[in-house]
Amino acid sequence: xxxxxxxxxxxxxxxxxxxxxxxxxxxxxxxxxxxxxxxxxxxxxxxxxxxxxxxxxxxxxxxxxxxxxxxxxxxxxxxxxxxxxxxxxxxxxxxxxxxxxxxxxxxxxxxxxxxxxxxxxxxxxxxxxxxxxxxxxxxxxxxxxxxxxxxxxxxxxxxxxxxxxxxxxxxxxxxxxxxxxxxxxxxxxxxxxxxxxxxxxxxxxxxxxxxxxxxxxxxxxxxxxxxxxxxxxxxxxxxxxxxxxxxxxxxxxxxxxxxxxxxxxxxxxxxxxxxxxxxxxxxxxxxxxxxxxxxxxxxxxxxxxxxxxxxxxxxxxxxxxxxxxxxxxxxxxxxxxxxxxxxxx
Amino acid sequence: xxxxxxxxxxxxxxxxxxxxxxxxxxxxxxxxxxxxxxxxxxxxxxxxxxxxxxxxxxxxxxxxxxxxxxxxxxxxxxxxxxxxxxxxxxxxxxxxxxxxxxxxxxxxxxxxxxxxxxxxxxxxxxxxxxxxxxxxxxxxxxxxxxxxxxxxxxxxxxxxxxxxxxxxxxxxxxxxxxxxxxxxxxxxxxxxxxxxxxxxxxxxxxxxxxxxxxxxxxxxxxxxxxxxxxxxxxxxxxxxxxxxxxxxxxxxxxxxxxxxxxxxxxxxxxxxxxxxxxx
Numbered sequence: 001x002x003x004x005x006x007x008x009x010x011x012x013x014x015x016x017x018x019x020x021x022x023x024x025x026x027x028x029x030x031x032x033x034x035x036x037x038x039x040x041x042x043x044x045x046x047x048x049x050x051x052x053x054x055x056x057x058x059x060x061x062x063x064x065x066x067x068x069x070x071x072x073x074x075x076x077x078x079x080x081x082x083x084x085x086x087x088x089x090x091x092x093x094x095x096x097x098x099x100x101x102x103x104x105x106x107x108x109x110x111x112x113x114x115x116x117x118x119x120x121x122x123x124x125x126x127x128x129x130x131x132x133x134x135x136x137x138x139x140x141x142x143x144x145x146x147x148x149x150x151x152x153x154x155x156x157x158x159x160x161x162x163x164x165x166x167x168x169x170x171x172x173x174x175x176x177x178x179x180x181x182x183x184x185x186x187x188x189x190x191x192x193x194x195x196x197x198x199x200x201x202x203x204x205x206x207x208x209x210x211x212x213x214x215x216x217x218x219x220x221x222x223x224x225x226x227x228x229x230x231x232x233x234x235x236x237x238x239x240x241x242x243x244x245x246x247x248x249x250x251x252x253x254x255x256x257x258x259x260x261x262x263x264x265x266x267x268x269x270x271x272x273x274x275x276x277x278x279x280x281x282x283x284x285x286x287x288x289x290x291x292x293x294x295x296x297x298x299x300x301x302x303x304x305x306x307x308x309x310x311x312x313x314x315x316x317x318x319x320x321x322x323x324x325x326x327x328x329x330x331x332x333x334x335x336x337x338x339x340x341x342x343x344x345x
Numbered sequence: 346x347x348x349x350x351x352x353x354x355x356x357x358x359x360x361x362x363x364x365x366x367x368x369x370x371x372x373x374x375x376x377x378x379x380x381x382x383x384x385x386x387x388x389x390x391x392x393x394x395x396x397x398x399x400x401x402x403x404x405x406x407x408x409x410x411x412x413x414x415x416x417x418x419x420x421x422x423x424x425x426x427x428x429x430x431x432x433x434x435x436x437x438x439x440x441x442x443x444x445x446x447x448x449x450x451x452x453x454x455x456x457x458x459x460x461x462x463x464x465x466x467x468x469x470x471x472x473x474x475x476x477x478x479x480x481x482x483x484x485x486x487x488x489x490x491x492x493x494x495x496x497x498x499x500x501x502x503x504x505x506x507x508x509x510x511x512x513x514x515x516x517x518x519x520x521x522x523x524x525x526x527x528x529x530x531x532x533x534x535x536x537x538x539x540x541x542x543x544x545x546x547x548x549x550x551x552x553x554x555x556x557x558x559x560x561x562x563x564x565x566x567x568x569x570x571x572x573x574x575x576x577x578x579x580x581x582x583x584x585x586x587x588x589x590x591x592x593x594x595x596x597x598x599x600x601x602x603x604x605x606x607x608x609x610x611x612x613x614x615x616x617x618x619x620x621x622x623x624x
Binding site (some may be wrong): 289 | 431475575599
């Protein structure tokens with residue numbers, strides 16, 4: 001029986017047949033060009049994707065913010081007429097309804113972010129310090145603490161939405177029926193209470209991340225430091241204040257920045273908790289922009305608001321990095337050169 | 346260290362309260378998913394009086410939950426695999442090579458992490474629609490478009506974490522492999538990747554969770570056929586009724602795979618964070 005292996009027709013499928021004799025070119029030593037080109041080749045997929053999904057949209061978003069982009073121009077956004085700075089002046093005109101609402105939403109977001117990040121950090125750090133020593137059930141407890149982090153946002157937040165229901169929710173049942181703290185059942189998902197509800201959910205969801213990072217940071221503190229401190233007669237509280245917290249400083253700087261950015265930009269939590277239109281007291285900026293763009297179909301205004309938000313975040317991050325790096329840098333260390341001017345990639 | 350009384354008691358009280366806070370929604374989820382609709386629609390009760398597994402049967406027919414489940418699985422799975430592979434290559438380049446533009450690349454990748462998702466949503470929406478109109482490739486509304494979007498969400502964090510992790514793998518190891526005649530890619534896959542498995546698992550877990558839990562893009566960029574769980578769960582509230590028991594049952598069902606996977610792999614995540622992010 002003769003097997004014809006060499007003559008594979010162009011259209012012929014070679015199903016299930018591994019071809020052992022794939023012709024490989026002789027392995028060449030990497031040449032100079034390949035050596036220099038290799039890192040770029042490795043980066044290429046990441047670079048292309050970042051370009052397509054992050055950088056190009058960002059540029060387009062900035063262009064869009066200068067256009068009158070309403071639903072009539074969605075099919076081909078490039079034909080939308082230029083309006084110059086109109087979208088921006090409208091967004092920051094705090095006497096007119098649009099600007100006033102944006103300012104309100106911005107202030108709500110700031111208050112919400114500061115409270116949420118602060119509480120997340122506090123609870124996460126306290127929990128991580130409490131869990132530093134081995135005790136019975138520590139592994140189980142750690143797994144439990146990570147559950148809010150692992151649960152999908154919509155599943156977790158929808159459960160909170162259920163708990164905050166006016167008639168059939170757990171919160172009113174406990175506060176009103178069982179403890180009698182309120183005269184009548186409160187509304188949690190509309191009105192002023194919605195801010196509290198949002199904060200509780202956000203902290204519940206966010207603190208485990210702080211816990212994870214701080215726990216990881218604690219592992220890097222040498223045991224000898226504590227032993228030396230104990231020999232010198234320092235108690236637990238003093239050790240926490242003098243060794244643990246200062247050693248965590250670099251970790252905390254990254255952690256607080258990341259938490260800040262995530263919380264400030266959070267869309268999922270308010271969206272699942274309140275739906276497309278958040279109550280005024282909990283009208284976070286990302287929901288507000290979503291509302292301005294996709295509900296009233298004014299993409300130009302939405303883009304302008306996004307750009308303003310981006311500028312604000314850049315500013316805060318820049319100042320934060322500057323301040324924290326100055327605080328930790330040793331006085332002698334030479335200033336790191338700022339990023340080189342657009343080295344061509 | 347021998348902790349004093351005050352500390353152990355503070356610790357005990359604090360950890361107990363915190364455990365209660367964390368588990369409260371989980372308890373509500375489980376107990377409410379076992380109640381009939383009349384019970385969840387009226388006043389809340391801690392202990393269910395009539396237990397039923399009916400909600401767990403009904404969830405599959407009230408909305409096409411199985412379809413959403415498969416969609417989520419495909420989207421999150423594909424995004425995870427792609428983003429891990431791409432991040433491994435990119436992190437290897439940054440960790441092991443000196444080249445022009447390295448700093449610009451790192452800074453750019455890191456800074457995309459801070460941009461609000463809403464900033465990309467509008468332009469990406471238009472780009473996908475326009476690409477569709479021009480070429481007929483349906484990105485908008487398709488799983489492909491969503492996969493593409495999600496894999497870049499986790500990419501910056503993954504690259505960032507893997508650079509740290511690869512840096513902690515001794516250079517001598519892969520340099521020895523190079524001297525022995527391996528190509529750079531063989532050195533990567535035979536030496537660096539195996540040594541960095543915890544970091545890679547951590548990154549994969551993170552990527553999967555990001556995609557599984559994303560709501561914003563899923564609600565704008567999907568249609569009836571490609572809807573994911575994030576949007577699909579909204580189907581349990583109709584004009585007349587909100588099927589809270591079914592919502593809770595469905596939430597539990599969609600959470601179990603991720604939570605179980607996460608808890609199994611959390612050791613890797615902590616290890617990965619130690620080597621990568623915390624530096």
